Amino acid sequence: MDKDLFEFTLRMGDNALILAQRNAAWCGHAPALEEDIAMANVGLDLLGQAKLWLTLAGEIEGRGRDADALAYFRDARAFRNCLLVEQPGDYAAALMRQFLFDAWHLPMLSELTTSSEPRVAEIAGKAVKEAEYHLDRSHDLIVRLGDGHAESHARMQAALDDLWRFVGELTTPDVVDEALRARAAAPDLASVKAEFDRVTDATLREATLAAPRDATMRKGGKTGYHSEEFGYALAEMQFLQRAYPGAAW
Amino acid sequence: MSAEWPLWEVFIRGQHGLAHRHVGSLHAPDAEVAIRNARDVYTRRNEGVSIWVVRSTDIVASAPGEKGPLFDPSNSKVYRHPTFYDIPDEVGRM
Numbered sequence: 001m002d003k004d005l006f007e008f009t010l011r012m013g014d015n016a017l018i019l020a021q022r023n024a025a026w027c028g029h030a031p032a033l034e035e036d037i038a039m040a041n042v043g044l045d046l047l048g049q050a051k052l053w054l055t056l057a058g059e060i061e062g063r064g065r066d067a068d069a070l071a072y073f074r075d076a077r078a079f080r081n082c083l084l085v086e087q088p089g090d091y092a093a094a095l096m097r098q099f100l101f102d103a104w105h106l107p108m109l110s111e112l113t114t115s116s117e118p119r120v121a122e123i124a125g126k127a128v129k130e131a132e133y134h135l136d137r138s139h140d141l142i143v144r145l146g147d148g149h150a151e152s153h154a155r156m157q158a159a160l161d162d163l164w165r166f167v168g169e170l171t172t173p174d175v176v177d178e179a180l181r182a183r184a185a186a187p188d189l190a191s192v193k194a195e196f197d198r199v200t201d202a203t204l205r206e207a208t209l210a211a212p213r214d215a216t217m218r219k220g221g222k223t224g225y226h227s228e229e230f231g232y233a234l235a236e237m238q239f240l241q242r243a244y245p246g247a248a249w
Numbered sequence: 250m251s252a253e254w255p256l257w258e259v260f261i262r263g264q265h266g267l268a269h270r271h272v273g274s275l276h277a278p279d280a281e282v283a284i285r286n287a288r289d290v291y292t293r294r295n296e297g298v299s300i301w302v303v304r305s306t307d308i309v310a311s312a313p314g315e316k317g318p319l320f321d322p323s324n325s326k327v328y329r330h331p332t333f334y335d336i337p338d339e340v341g342r343m
Contacts, residue, residue, distance in 0.1 A: 032254070034275050034286040041289050137285060144278075 004179045005117065006060045007080060008186060010070070011176075011222055012123075013053030014081035017071055018230075019101060020046035021237045022085065022094070031091060038137065042098065045130040052123045072241035076226050076234055083221040084166035086230040089159065092152075095145065096159035099138035100200070104170045106131045107195035111187030120185060139203050146207025153208065160204070161212050168217030171196055176222075257283040258308060259291055260301040269301050277302075 023043030030036035054067035065073075087097055109131050112124035145152040171193035173181070180186035204211055220226065240247060254276035260269035272291050277283035283302040292300070311319060323329070 032276065034277065034290055037293075038286065038289040041293060140281075140285070 001062055002060050004176050005185065006057055007176045008180055009053050009057035009060060010080040013050045013057055014079050015085050016046040016053060017050035018081040018233065019085040020050060021233060026094060042134055045134070049127045049130070056119055056123065072238045076231050077224045079226065080224060081221055082166065082169050083218055083227060084163065084170065086221070086226060086233060087163060087166060088229050089162065092155035092159040093162065095138060095141050096156060096163050098134070099142045100163060100167055102131060102135035102138045103199045104192065104196050106135045107192045108187065111192060115186065116184040142203055143207045146209040156207065157209050160209050164211050165215040165218050169219040169222060172219065174222065254278050256305040257302045258305050259287045261291055261297040262299040263296060264298060269299065274305060
């Protein structure tokens with residue numbers, strides 16, 4: 001089995017899956033009907049991407065696990081999503097979480113469209129168009145609310161203060177990233193970081209928000225060490241399949 | 250939040266060659282967000298290739314009370330319909 005590629009596809013798939021789950025939790029609770037549907041749409045885009053990545057991960061693993069088996073029957077330690085996407089919070093935090101993720105996701109997917117692994121390039125090619133719209137939308141909301149009135153500014157700044165410490169993990173390479181970069185299967189995360197920095201700097205400045213640059217960066221999600229909140233999110237997501245294995249529409 | 254936003258009417262063109270059709274309305278703070286919201290609310294199932302949004306207050310409508318004088322006169326003029334000649338079969342569907 002291609003262990004590095006398996007790990008990598010799990011990371012991409014789990015990021016999309018867990019953020020989709022977090023966004024879906026807003027369904028029926030967002031502050032306006034139009035926002036509610038938009039949030040669910042983004043979540044569904046991500047869920048579709050998660051299915052593609054996890055299906056590929058299952059094929060690489062070669063033990064007969066499909067996307068559902070990987071999504072519903074792994075425990076927290078086996079998930080490889082970054083800490084950012086699992087963070088809970090209010091609507092300001094949900095929008096900031098989405099923006100920070102999108103600012104990384106788009107350059108990452110753009111680079112992956114030229115991956116030496118054709119199946120990776122194919123999924124990235126499909127997902128990159130969705131990510132482009134996601135960033136367009138989340139950038140717009142961050143600027144409007146950050147540079148809005150006093151309360152919206154304060155809430156966006158609080159969300160940024162809380163979430164910024166989780167972005168380091170996204171652009172800091174580990175052994176898996178390095179191994180895949182060496183065979184041109186995945187990008188140099190330094191170039192993804194350059195684009196992430198450019199987009200977040202420009203957007204936050206326009207939004208009159210300031211990232212807490214001296215925050216200590218947290219990491220662990222990529223290697224399976226998650227925050228306490230993650231267990232609750234996973235319990236909710238997996239309950240039905242755990243209680244009624246194989247249940248289908 | 251949405252109570253403070255103005256109402257917009259949404260028109261979507263389903264495919265090239267067809268006219269924009271009114272599909273519904275939504276709330277948005279400005280035109281840019283109205284287009285974005287229309288995309289999310291009304292084109293989720295691949296319905297459109299083009300979106301128009303118009304502030305609801307900018308639409309001037311005929312008064313329902315004047316329905317009689319406006320539309321009744323055309324009711325009895327069947328000769329305005331092109332139904333008094335036969336179309337040859339070779340023409341096919343018109």
